[in-house]
Amino acid sequence: MPRKSDRQADSEVISASTLGGAAFPEVSMQVTRRRIAGLHEVAASLGILLTRSALAHVQEAEARVHRPAGWSWSGFRIMYIIWMFGEVEARDVARISGVSRQTTSSVLATLESKGLVDRQRTSTQDKRLIAVRLTPEGKTAFEKAFVEQNELDSEIFTTLTSEEQLTLQRLLQRVLTQITASLSGDD
Amino acid sequence: MPRKSDRQADSEVISASTLGGAAFPEVSMQVTRRRIAGLHEVAASLGILLTRSALAHVQEAEARVHRPAGWSWSGFRIMYIIWMFGEVEARDVARISGVSRQTTSSVLATLESKGLVDRQRTSTQDKRLIAVRLTPEGKTAFEKAFVEQNELDSEIFTTLTSEEQLTLQRLLQRVLTQITASLSGDD
Structure with missing residues (x-):
């Protein structure tokens, strides 16, 4: 005490x-x-x-x-990865998004149940290989949310001048690089 | 597409x-x-x-x-709040830590089962009022972990010069203030 x-x-x-x-x-x-x-x-x-x-x-x-929009922040991160790739292996989604495998799997199931994501087995040999895509509805909903997220980010960071925003960007990038490269983490 | x-x-x-x-x-x-x-x-x-x-x-x-050390990041955040207050109402822990009520409740139960936290009903009238404290073991373990966390933070942020660290501190504080004060969030 x-x-x-x-x-x-x-x-x-x-x-x-x-x-x-x-x-x-x-x-x-x-x-x-x-x-x-x-x-x-x-x-x-x-x-x-x-x-x-x-x-x-x-x-x-x-x-x-x-x-x-009907999803969590993890859901948004995961949809962003899928949107960028067009089609991606489910096992890669977790690694790239930085969301845990367990959460990724549960989030993908929820997104699929809402008709936003489509999952298909890609190999008859290896049943763990699942290809994930956004449905047309998922793509439209994601892009609308991305623009709204961008408006919010713009509102938040407008508290800094343009020069300060670039400084923050540069400093955060160096911190992220330091954590992921020099230390033990791999994401 | x-x-x-x-x-x-x-x-x-x-x-x-x-x-x-x-x-x-x-x-x-x-x-x-x-x-x-x-x-x-x-x-x-x-x-x-x-x-x-x-x-x-x-x-x-x-x-x-x-x-x-035997806990999650949420566990560490929650122990930090309790450590600062000495004794605190369980219902305040969630609000101050920024961890959800549900997670806070489950984390407190885990910390209690490990003998790190002690919970006691404070009122016979209102059974929801629970006072939370660190046990002596919990306090020792927390302070050891805080010092280790500080070593890690030091290692991470040493990638920036002292002046850049102060700049990052100032910019992040303004971003945090903007999000919590000007927008709808209250933590």
């Missing part, structure tokens, strides 16, 4: 309201730096900011675009 | 290998801009980069820190 003086100080800083939303990264770091010595504070803050802003982005996109 | 000439051109650009990992944002935009006119391209690219880099970050953190 933190020392009593820390807990009193913390209770002045944090509450359910101050910790929610956009203040979380700053408030949580105020509490954390007093309890754990020797932190790389900017790195900790960046880890929190990256995951929090991505989560908020996904929740906003699901609420405004994807749930109304 | 895309026109035949587009599909041929696309098949030169994309493959399961070129689309995986860090090249996804760039390759997917190459394909998309030829098929959908009038896109806000930088905004689309930023949306993809933000969610992809956060996902890669979470996957790397789960593989290297959190699965070995």
Whole structure:
């Protein structure tokens, strides 16, 4: 447990309201730096900011675009992969989308039940090989949602100037490259 | 379906290998801009980069820190909230962590079964009110994992200079503020 003086100080800083939303990264770091010595504070803050802003982005996109369209964010990611390839092996979808195999399989089943995706066995030898395509309805619905997602992204990132947007793009690309290439991850 | 000439051109650009990992944002935009006119391209690219880099970050953190410690990324987020408050109502945990109520409830049950979290009914009147705390073992395990997560974050963001890290921090904070405050989301 933190020392009593820390807990009193913390209770002045944090509450359910101050910790929610956009203040979380700053408030949580105020509490954390007093309890754990020797932190790389900017790195900790960046880890929190990256995951929090991505989560908020996904929740906003699901609420405004994807749930109304009838699918989840994972559903949208998966339809995007299929749309790009035209036809793709089901086993490749999970790897490329970064969505787990289990979730991919369940999402594909849901998309198929809604008539958005079509699955066909491609080989009589290997029953695991399944070709996935968008149906004409799926393609139309995906493209409409992609444009709506783009409007939302435009609304979100317009808070930055054009130059800042390009800076953020460059920095995030370097972070993504660092995580996928230099560390153990392969997606 | 895309026109035949587009599909041929696309098949030169994309493959399961070129689309995986860090090249996804760039390759997917190459394909998309030829098929959908009038896109806000930088905004689309930023949306993809933000969610992809956060996902890669979470996957790397789960593989290297959190699965070995015995919990998921959601488990870590939830323990962080409890650790900051010392004691917190279960119903507040979901809201503050940004993890759904259903997932929060299932994660808390798992953490309790591992002896990391302790749940106690606080009111005889309202049976929904449950106070959640970390056990001494939970607190020790969390703080060890937080330091390891911080080492990993440090390793990831060291690809940027100190100045670039501060720039990324500032830009992500503005994006998070924009999503949570100006749009419909509240976390």
